[in-house]
Structure formats: C-alpha cells, structure tokens
Amino acid sequence: MAEFRAEVFQNEYLSDGATDVHGVVSVSVSGAGVAGQSPGTEAAEIIIVDTSGSMDMPPAKIAAARRAAKVAIGEIVDGTWFAVVSGHTVAQMVFPTHPGLAKMSDVTRRDASEAVGRLRSGGATAIGAWIAAATELFEQAPAGQRHAILLTDGKIEGEPAGALDAALANARGKFQCDCRGIGSDWVVEELRTIATELLGTVDIVAEPADLEADFEEMMRNAMSRGVADVRLRLWAPQGSEVMFVRQVAPQVDDLTPRAVRISPLVVEYPTGAWSDESRDYHVAVRVPTAPVGNERLAARVEVVVDDQVVAKGLVKAIWSGDTNLTTRIDPAVAHYTGQAQLADVIQRGLAAKASGDERTATVLLGEAAKLAHDTGNEDTTRLLNKVVDVVDVEAGTVRLKQQVAKSDEMALDTRSTKTTRIRREP
Amino acid sequence: MTCPHCGEGIVAGDAFCEACGGELVPDAAARSDAASGDSAAVSSAGATPGVELPRTHLLRAESQMGVDTSLPCAACGAEVADDGFCSVCGHRARTRREHWTESHGPDAGSATGPAIGAVCDKGIAHAGNEDAMATALTAAGLAVVVVCDGVTTAPDSDKASLAASVATCELLAATPSIGGGFAARLTGWESALVAACRVANAEAVAIARSLGDPSEPPSCTWVASVVDGDLIATAWCGDSRGYWLPDGPPGEQLTLDHSLGTEMIRSGITREQAEADPTCHTITRWLGADSVDASPEYRAMRVEAPGWLLVCSDGMWNYASTPGELSGLVNQAVADGAATPTEIAESLAAFANAQGGHDNITVALVRCRPAASSASPTQA
Numbered sequence: 001m002a003e004f005r006a007e008v009f010q011n012e013y014l015s016d017g018a019t020d021v022h023g024v025v026s027v028s029v030s031g032a033g034v035a036g037q038s039p040g041t042e043a044a045e046i047i048i049v050d051t052s053g054s055m056d057m058p059p060a061k062i063a064a065a066r067r068a069a070k071v072a073i074g075e076i077v078d079g080t081w082f083a084v085v086s087g088h089t090v091a092q093m094v095f096p097t098h099p100g101l102a103k104m105s106d107v108t109r110r111d112a113s114e115a116v117g118r119l120r121s122g123g124a125t126a127i128g129a130w131i132a133a134a135t136e137l138f139e140q141a142p143a144g145q146r147h148a149i150l151l152t153d154g155k156i157e158g159e160p161a162g163a164l165d166a167a168l169a170n171a172r173g174k175f176q177c178d179c180r181g182i183g184s185d186w187v188v189e190e191l192r193t194i195a196t197e198l199l200g201t202v203d204i205v206a207e208p209a210d211l212e213a214d215f216e217e218m219m220r221n222a223m224s225r226g227v228a229d230v231r232l233r234l235w236a237p238q239g240s241e242v243m244f245v246r247q248v249a250p251q252v253d254d255l256t257p258r259a260v261r262i263s264p265l266v267v268e269y270p271t272g273a274w275s276d277e278s279r280d281y282h283v284a285v286r287v288p289t290a291p292v293g294n295e296r297l298a299a300r301v302e303v304v305v306d307d308q309v310v311a312k313g314l315v316k317a318i319w320s321g322d323t324n325l326t327t328r329i330d331p332a333v334a335h336y337t338g339q340a341q342l343a344d345v346i347q348r349g350l351a352a353k354a355s356g357d358e359r360t361a362t363v364l365l366g367e368a369a370k371l372a373h374d375t376g377n378e379d380t381t382r383l384l385n386k387v388v389d390v391v392d393v394e395a396g397t398v399r400l401k402q403q404v405a406k407s408d409e410m411a412l413d414t415r416s417t418k419t420t421r422i423r424r425e426p
Numbered sequence: 427m428t429c430p431h432c433g434e435g436i437v438a439g440d441a442f443c444e445a446c447g448g449e450l451v452p453d454a455a456a457r458s459d460a461a462s463g464d465s466a467a468v469s470s471a472g473a474t475p476g477v478e479l480p481r482t483h484l485l486r487a488e489s490q491m492g493v494d495t496s497l498p499c500a501a502c503g504a505e506v507a508d509d510g511f512c513s514v515c516g517h518r519a520r521t522r523r524e525h526w527t528e529s530h531g532p533d534a535g536s537a538t539g540p541a542i543g544a545v546c547d548k549g550i551a552h553a554g555n556e557d558a559m560a561t562a563l564t565a566a567g568l569a570v571v572v573v574c575d576g577v578t579t580a581p582d583s584d585k586a587s588l589a590a591s592v593a594t595c596e597l598l599a600a601t602p603s604i605g606g607g608f609a610a611r612l613t614g615w616e617s618a619l620v621a622a623c624r625v626a627n628a629e630a631v632a633i634a635r636s637l638g639d640p641s642e643p644p645s646c647t648w649v650a651s652v653v654d655g656d657l658i659a660t661a662w663c664g665d666s667r668g669y670w671l672p673d674g675p676p677g678e679q680l681t682l683d684h685s686l687g688t689e690m691i692r693s694g695i696t697r698e699q700a701e702a703d704p705t706c707h708t709i710t711r712w713l714g715a716d717s718v719d720a721s722p723e724y725r726a727m728r729v730e731a732p733g734w735l736l737v738c739s740d741g742m743w744n745y746a747s748t749p750g751e752l753s754g755l756v757n758q759a760v761a762d763g764a765a766t767p768t769e770i771a772e773s774l775a776a777f778a779n780a781q782g783g784h785d786n787i788t789v790a791l792v793r794c795r796p797a798a799s800s801a802s803p804t805q806a
Binding site: 236237238239240265287290293294295296297298300312314316317 | 502507509511512513514515516517518550
C-alpha cells in the first residue's frame with residue numbers, strides 16, 4: 001500500500017499588518033508499487049516515434065529511434081495495454097496494426113519489437129495529429145493510468161497552426177506525456193507546451209547514441225508509478241487569494257493555472273501518477289490580516305488519491321510583534337524562490353538572445369549565473385558555462401560566448417526548470 | 427515497598443513518602459476510588475523502582491484539553507474543522523487548555539446549596555496557559571476549588587499546574603466526611619489540605635522526573651478551598667489567592683502571598699510601593715522539584731452571611747487586588763445580567779483581559795449560603 005507523507009517548511013510568523021504567507025510542502029510516497037498492478041487499475045502506454053523525412057538526416061536518428069522504441073517496449077510490464085505509433089504527416093499504427101491497443105505479453109512484446117525494427121522515415125512533422133491519435137487510442141483503454149512517450153526531431157510544419165493547441169485541449173487530463181527532442185532542429189517551446197499541458201517531462205537528446213538509455217529510464221520510471229492519479233487539494237480561507245502554487249522540486253512547474261475549483265474555498269491541482277518519490281510545492285497565499293497574537297490557517301494542503309485524503313500539511317499565519325520571529329525567512333522558501341527565479345531568468349535570457357537583444361540576454365543570464373551559484377545548482381551552472389563566460393559570479397556579470405552549439409542552448413533551456421533540493425538540517 | 431509517586435523505597439505503615447512527600451495508601455486508594463478506573467495505576471503497589479508511573483491525573487486531564495470542534499468559530503461563527511482551524515476564516519480555535527470553564531450546582535439565583543463557577547483563561551500576552559484549576563461539588567454538598575499558577579520561566583509548568591490541581595481536587599472531594607463540630611472540622615480539613623498539598627507537590631516533582639529532571643523544573647503555586655457547610659477552609663502555597671466577598675459587608679483576603687512583596691510589606695513599606703516593585707511577584711514558596719518550601723499555610727473561616735468565595739491567580743488580582751474591587755466586579759457582572767457563577771467568573775476574566783491580560787487568568791467562584799449548611803450543626 002502506498003504511504004504518503006506531507007511536511008511543511010515555513011516561517012509562520014507575520015509582522016503586524018502583513019498578509020502574504022509562504023510555505024513549502026514536501027510530499028513523499030513510499031510503497032507506490034508498479035503501474036497497473038494494484039487491484040482495479042490498469043495501465044496503458046503509447047510510444048510515439050517521429051518518422052518524418054528528417055529522421056533520416058542523418059540515418060543514425062531513425063536507427064536510434066528503432067533501438068530506443070524496442071528497449072522501451074522491453075520495459076513495459078506484462079498485462080499493460082500498449083501501442084506504438086509512427087508519426088509523420090499523419091499518425092500511423094505500427095503495433096498493433098489496427099487502431100487499438102494490445103495487451104503486453106511475451107508474444108506481443110516480440111511482435112511489437114519486430115514491427116519497430118521496420119520503421120522507415122518520410123513525410124512531415126504533425127505533432128497535433130499524433131497527440132490526437134494517441135488520445136483516441138487511450139480512450140479505448142480501461143480506466144487506469146495512461147502514459148505516452150513522444151519523440152520528435154523537428155518543428156511542426158505538416159499541419160495548420162492551432163492543430164496542436166486543439167489536440168492538447170482535448171488530451172488534457174486523459175494521459176501524461178514525456179517529450180524528447182532528438183538533435184537540435186526541434187523547438188523547445190513546442191515540446192515544453194506539450195509536457196506542461198500533459199504533466200510530463202521535456203528534455204533534449206542531442207546525440208542519437210544516448211536515446212536508448214533515455215527511453216529505458218523513461219519507461220522504467222513510468223512503470224514504477226503505481227499510484228495512478230494524485231491531486232493536490234488546497235483550502236484557503238475566505239477573503240484570501242492563492243498567489244501561486246508551484247512544484248519546485250524536482251523541477252519547477254507552475255500549477256496555478258491548472259486549478260480546478262471544487263468549492264468556494266477549495267481548489268485541486270492534478271499532479272499525475274506517482275512512483276516512490278518526493279516532490280516539493282511552494283504555496284503562497286495572501287490572507288486578510290489579523291491583530292497581533294492571532295493565528296490563522298493560511299492553507300490546508302491535502303494529498304488526494306481516489307477522493308481520499310492520504311496526507312495533509314498546514315500552512316499557518318501567526319501575527320507577532322516580535323521582529324526576531326517575523327523577519328526570518330524560511331530556508332526552504334528562500335531556496336526555492338531563488339530556483340524558480342533561476343528558471344525564469346534563463347528562459348527569458350535565451351529568448352532575448354534568440355531575438356537578437358544581446359544586452360538584455362547578458363543581464364538576465366548574468367543574473368542566472370549568480371542565482372545558480374548562490375543556490376548551489378551545479379548542473380545549471382555547468383550548462384550556463386557553455387553559453388556564457390562568467391566574469392564575476394558574485395556580481396552576476398557575464399559575457400555571451402561568440403560560438404555556442406545550438407544543442408547546448410537547448411539543453412540549458414529545457415533543463416532550466418530542474419532544481420536542487422535544499423539540504424535539510426539533520 | 428515503593429512509593430507510588432516517585433518509586434523510592436518506603437516503610438510499611440508510613441503515611442507519607444520520605445523521598446517525595448507523596449501520600450501513601452490508604453489515602454491513595456481513596457483517590458483512585460474517586461477517580462475513574464485509569465488512576466488505579468497510581469495506587470498500585472509494588473511498582474518497579476526507577477520506572478516512572480504514568481501521570482494519570484495529568485494525562486486524563488490533558489486528553490480533555492484539545493479543541494472542542496462542536497463549538498462554532500469564535501471569530502466568524504462557522505464550523506471548526508478537525509484540525510482545530512475554522513473551516514471558513516481559518517481562525518485557530520482556542521483549545522480547552524487555553525480557555526475552559528467549570529460549573530457545578532444550581533445557578534446564582536437559586537436559594538439552596540453551594541454553586542461553583544470557574545474560568546481558566548490564557549489571557550492575551552502569554553503564548554500558552556500555565557494556569558490550571560480543578561473544581562468539584564460532591565454528593566454531600568462539599569465544594570472544592572483548586573487553582574495553580576505554573577511558573578512561566580520554567581518550561582512545562584502548564585503540566586505541573588494541571589496535574590497538581592486535578593490531584594488536589596480529586597483527593598479533597600474523596601475525603602471521607604469529617605464529622606463533629608466546627609472546631610473538629612476546622613482541624614480535620616487542615617490535615618486534609620496539608621496532605622493534599624503534599625500530593626500536589628509529588629505530582630509536580632514526578633513530572634520533572636518524567637521529563638528527565640530539567641534544570642528549570644516545572645513548578646506552580648497552589649491554593650485550595652473547601653466549603654463544608656458554614657466552614658471555608660483554605661490552604662495555599664505561593665501567591666495565588668482566596669477572598670471572601672460577602673454580599674453586604676466588606677470582604678477580606680483569606681490568603682497572604684508567599685512572595686517578596688509580602689516580605690516588603692512586612693518590613694514596613696506600603697502595599698502600593700510593594701506592588702510597584704518589579705520583584706513583588708517573586709514567590710518564596712511553590713510546588714516543584716526545585717522548591718525550597720512547599721508547605722502550605724492554612725486559614726479557616728465561618729460563613730455567617732451569603733457571599734462569594736473567590737479563588738484566583740495573579741492574572742486576576744493584578745487588576746483588582748482588594749476585596750472591595752473584586753466585590754465591585756462581581757456586583758457589576760450580576761447587574762450586567764450574569765446569571766450563573768460561571769458567567770460572573772467569565773466577566774471577571776474579561777475584565778482582566780480588557781486591562782491587558784498580561785498573565786494567565788483563573789477565577790473560581792463558590793456561591794455560599796449559610797442557611798443551606800450541610801450535615802454538621804454549627805458550633806463555635
């Protein structure tokens with residue numbers, strides 16, 4: 001049985017007249033089990049492989065895609081409903097050959113592996129059509145968790161503008177989708193939009209040789225998500241305003257726009273399926289102030305599975321006249337505020353650079369270098385160093401490198417949201 | 427044999443433990459009769475030395491000290507959620523430990539029998555409520571009120587005060603009827619109150635022990651009054667007070683603080699000067715592991731006219747220290763429509779809070795009527 005725990009990190013003391021309450025709610029699960037293996041739940045997996053013409057340039061890409069799809073199929077546990085779709089101008093069934101899902105077994109695993117070995121490239125990139133096809137296929141699966149892997153190497157050009165948005169509007173809440181871009185001719189913003197809407201991850205695989213290991217890990221993670229549908233339920237008092245709710249670890253993901261109102265004071269945020277893992281959420285609520293000495297609940301954060309509350313964290317506000325108490329900033333809140341800023345300045349800095357505004361890009365990426373350094377985010381520091389030369393990290397002064405590999409910029413962009421966890425006092 | 431309070435060895439037949447001063451059987455047995463079954467552990471003989479007995483008085487009392495979620499939110503009137511916060515405005519509901527009342531007997535307007543109303547309130551300035559109280563009205567018509575004020579500078583004194591007051595009250599309420607005339611009852615209750623103070627002290631000491639003997643052990647003041655017909659028997663240790671407030675004539679303070687303030691007045695300075703001195707409240711006697719003197723003083727008086735026994739902590743008398751001021755507050759409360767002793771006590775606590783509520787506030791009132799005196803005929 002999965003066990004959930006929620007822990008709150010905050011400074012609950014507010015000065016007289018203050019209204020803004022911040023807290024980090026850390027949620028962890030153990031005993032999540034395996035996808036689709038608990039009674040009454042089934043799992044479905046779809047692998048979508050880009051087979052547009054560009055996948056042959058160089059041919060190493062389509063070859064890597066065949067091998068990666070085969071490895072991913074090998075990771076899908078018996079009994080899981082699955083399909084492999086080839087994406088070009090249209091979405092085409094690879095396995096099974098009819099538009100539907102097959103049940104994983106030794107036989108179907110072998111047949112599906114043989115089928116992906118025959119993948120050939122040709123045609124355009126029409127990701128909206130692929131998402132729409134996956135949505136239709138998932139609708140045939142029994143209730144349970146549904147997950148897809150989407151691989152592409154190019155930007156959308158084989159379908160009308162708006163096709164992707166329409167497909168995503170229909171797909172939202174029906175399945176989760178992890179997105180991978182191979183090479184450096186795809187558009188980070190397109191895949192980030194899909195991953196954000198469909199509660200998945202996005203990453204670059206610059207070298208075709210690395211694709212196999214990436215698919216293996218991705219599918220293994222998906223299979224380890226034994227808790228199908230976890231929602232974060234947030235109660236905030238009357239007269240308050242939820243400023244934001246964002247996941248801050250393992251990566252930044254703003255949940256605020258995904259709020260589903262349940263009752264006047266309660267909203268829910270879908271968080272998808274969970275494995276044995278831990279995710280941190282930064283909750284910020286603006287509450288009506290109260291006289292010194294008063295205590296008020298600013299947010300009740302509940303973890304909900306199958307409409308049952310499985311863990312709960314309370315974010316509180318206590319108004320105090322003691323400045324020793326009220327001026328302290330909780331280390332977790334400070335750390336994750338910095339990490340979220342870091343993701344933001346990197347994305348805006350790279351956008352400025354792409355539009356030719358080098359001055360703004362230099363300022364923002366300088367800020368990023370300082371933030372990454374200050375918050376101990378070594379991975380991001382390493383990625384930044386491929387794009388900028390740091391002059392003075394304390395001051396946040398950098399120079400844009402003259403020669404930058406496009407894939408390095410894309411890696412910085414896609415991975416800008418990855419955060420480091422704060423070291424907790426023992 | 428070992429002492430049921432502290433686990434030290436005792437001599438058979440001793441009335442009190444040499445080590446902690448705790449009362450030994452058969453009185454402990456009487457206490458367990460009075461309490462519900464779970465305090466049997468207190469009187470169980472043959473406990474292993476060095477192993478802490480459960481502080482059953484404390485635990486039982488604390489279990490009743492959470493939030494009463496059946497009461498509406500004090501701030502907005504909406505329902506209070508299970509976690510103690512209002513379901514609409516989020517206001518934290520007061521726990522019973524922060525504010526509770528106890529009521530026994532008929533209301534103040536009734537002509538017969540004593541009536542008790544008491545309130546224990548956190549006040550405003552303090553973060554927690556270290557005051558505690560316990561009250562009882564027995565089937566025989568005996569009224570018992572106990573107030574203990576935990577020493578704020580010693581952590582966990584809220585536990586000491588609660589355990590000491592509950593233990594005292596249960597012991598006194600279970601005391602077998604003291605027969606005879608006024609004089610016999612006067613001395614009988616003196617013994618019972620002195621014994622009860624020892625038990626209360628043992629509770630406070632045992633709590634320090636169960637917490638690993640902290641350098642600042644939990645400690646508290648102690649005052650207990652018994653109204654037995656026309657007799658009011660009061661004993662105290664520290665600066666919590668008892669007052670007699672008759673309906674007509676001027677009242678009197680029954681207790682004399684064990685404090686530096688009292689010693690200052692004894693040495694010749696005025697009450698006003700003493701009360702203005704910051705060390706006035708420094709107590710010279712208290713209950714607890716570090717107490718230098720945990721012995722009570724005793725005072726008994728005869729009730730000759732209807733009136734109020736008022737027992738309180740310094741959080742109350744800081745704002746009304748003379749019997750005249752306190753009588754005035756009681757009369758004002760009645761004039762304002764307070765119908766029960768508890769409503770009057772609430773009104774006095776509200777007054778103290780309106781003055782700033784700088785300390786925890788406990789007010790226990792017993793309505794006394796000499797006409798309704800119990801069993802024994804009055805003899806001088």
